[in-house]
Amino acid sequence: MSQTTGGCVQNLLNLIENITADVLPLKDVTKILDVALNTSEKIVGSSSSPDELVTYGNRVLKASEKLISTLVKPTDTSDSVSFTLDTVEVQVFMVGPQVSLNQIPQLDTANASVDIDLIGIAKNNHETKSAAVAFMSYNTMENVLRPDFFNTSDDTVKTMMSTVISATLPKTDNRALAKPVNFTLKHIREFVSGGNLSCVYWNISEWIVDGCSVVKTNSSHTVCSCDHLSTFALIMQTSSPPEDDPLMEILNLVAVIVGLVYLSLALLTFAFCRWNPGVNNVARINICLSLLLAHLLFLLTQQFLNYIHPNQVLCAVISGVLHFFFLSSFVWMLIEGVLLFICVKNLSQISSKQREVLSSGFMIVIGYVIALVVVGVSAGLVPEGYGSEKCWIRRENGFIWSFLGPVCFILAINTILFISIIVSVNSTLKRLNAKVSQIKQIKIMVFKTVAQFVVLGCPWILGFFTNSSKIVEIVFLSLNSQQGTFIFLIHCVFNDEVRQQYVKLLSAILPGLQPRTIKNAPQNSSKTSVSMFSG
Structure with a gap:
């Protein structure tokens, strides 16, 4: 049964990656994405090897970004699309050459938000003068892209302190950021006094910190600043707890x-x-x-x-x-x-x-x-x-x-x-x-x-x-x-x-x-x- 289901998921991810339609209706996107994320969550369990988790994680991220990109439509001013599923929350914002906004509204989900200078990015696109940002907050992705994939030299316990989020610029020619992007991540677990927080991004097979830093933090939220867009998370490192007697x-x-x-x-x-x-x-x-x-x-x-x-x-x-x-x-x-x-x-x-x-x-x-x-x-x-x-x-x-x-x-x-x-x-x-x-x-x-x-x-x-x-x-x-x-x-x-x-x-x-x-x-x-x- 697990092999059959796994084969179905592989076929589904292949179909998503090979989508040729430039634009899809929101109803179709949400249905396909819901099936893909829910089925992947059921297949990938505690018995899966690290290589299987990495492979699934990369394919799901790629398929999700491909699906969300089909929600981006040309606009002269500005437009937005958002939806919430059990497994993911998505917000897409688009600006065109005649945008009248001074700044882009903050993109919010239940557990994260992002501030991005999308107007500055659009101005750098000399041909179209347009840009779009897709912001996704995955509620279950930590079970696939686990905090253990954050390789550090010291022997510490690593805990995922936020949902896994992704920020991309779909259908945007020039993706150079005018200035760093700030993410506000809500802590989904209790912050341990003395724990070391790291803003990390996913780099094919591991979590790394290059280009990301902690701006400020308190007991409930942490603000991360990154000089690029990718898939991000907040990981806390703590010393190994004493063994229970x-x-x-x-x-x-x-x-x-x-x-x-x-x-x-x-x-x-x-x-x-x-x-x-x-x-x-x-x-x-x-x-x-x-x-x-x-x-x-x-x-x-x-x-x-x-x-x-x-x-x-x-x-x-x-x-x-x-x-x-x-x-x-x-x-x-x-x-x-x-x-x-x-x-x-x-x-x-x-x-x-x-x-x-x-x-x-x-x-x-x-x-x-x-x-x-x-x-x-x-x-x-x-x-x-x-x-x-x-x-x-x-x-x-x-x-x-x-x-x-x-x-x-x-x-x-x-x-x-x-x-x-x-x-x-x-x-x-x-x-x-x-x-x-x-x-x-x-x-x-x-x-x-x-x-x-x-x-x-x-x-x-x-x-x-x-x-x-x-x-x-x-x-x-x-x-x-x-x-x-x-x-x-x-x-x-x-x-x-x-x-x-x-x-x-x-x-x-x-x-x-x-x-x-x-x-x-x-x-x-x-x-x-x-x-x-x-x-």
Whole structure:
């Protein structure tokens, strides 16, 4: 099948190259060009050899230029033709001897533009006093004319940062440029700080830089100046990235999967167990829900990144959704911290007065609207900030702070709340009598205190120091992927009422198992103190 299709493409390219018609209708040109580019894209795959890619690339470029030249018609003043296909965008501009324009309008496509002194070129054509320029932006040509064909002496990673573009002067006798031509190329991938950008053109079998230079650049666009017309692109060279640690990848995968399991168990427990009317689980349920959706989407995205990333729109949408879910989970951690602080201050579970101040409806609005507003404003101000190489937030221009800013603020508040809670709990424990302050009770309290520290998201602070130590990175990954595990332990497993319901359920499933009687703490004051973390 591939050989038959390849033969068809070869025949099609031969027919295009041998076209004798001077002018063709726009409808015919677009149909033929669409078939040629789409079919070539399907044939040339990752298994193709470099020689096959070069051959196909050269023939497709030649055939495309031949087809586009048939759109050029004689004109006394000026005329233009443009069209857009899935594989290419084309703009053709023509001037004649009686042109009344002072300068040619900028030729624009979605990802590139060109400024050319076409009037100056026409004046140099002494016989006809006319000229035409054809500007093409290929959306898939980088798969054929790959950045690896840019031969450099150093061992660097080469990335195509723009669409491949072509600029030619069809049916123009004197093609000498009056002055250099400037191309503005939009970056189609995230610019890496420290990367070296090169404006290159295609020279039969490789990308070279002769006659082209970078005029100016920023995080989203680069302006190239060239003293000739050809097929151009923007290539970035970066140092070879360090190899991924397979152990860390396995640890990350296992930790996230375990966390997802316990998040699911916690949600099921919150949903199906009977809870004391004084217990408000809204924040905990929504922490679990936000983290579950965020980690699950992130895990699936990374597993299928090779299929997702080429679709820039899908990649950007996923990064925006991830931004929302992770941000909302932090907002819910803040709400949980506030609720716990109120609980500790009152030395009881949340009262009806407290629930009036922090009602479920109010908390849900705060928990999701704040995250939605931040993501909406971020997307509105810097829409290109979403869709990095990992389908996450881009780091250039400080856009990453649309996530880190709110997170740092929430972590700072939760840390302050946690310290205040510990001080209050410590003063309460000192008031307990010696019988209550047993070693077992202290151990339980210490565990629940540390666990609550994780639930409130405070270990995320370690994320700022993961580059300095592998141990810190492992601790950071282990703690923050297991927030659901700690929620399940302290609010479900170590909750007396829930544990009794677990035992009853097991005894119903296994008749031989008899429920155990779970003793309450001997003093109301101790139960109150412990329930601050369990209720």
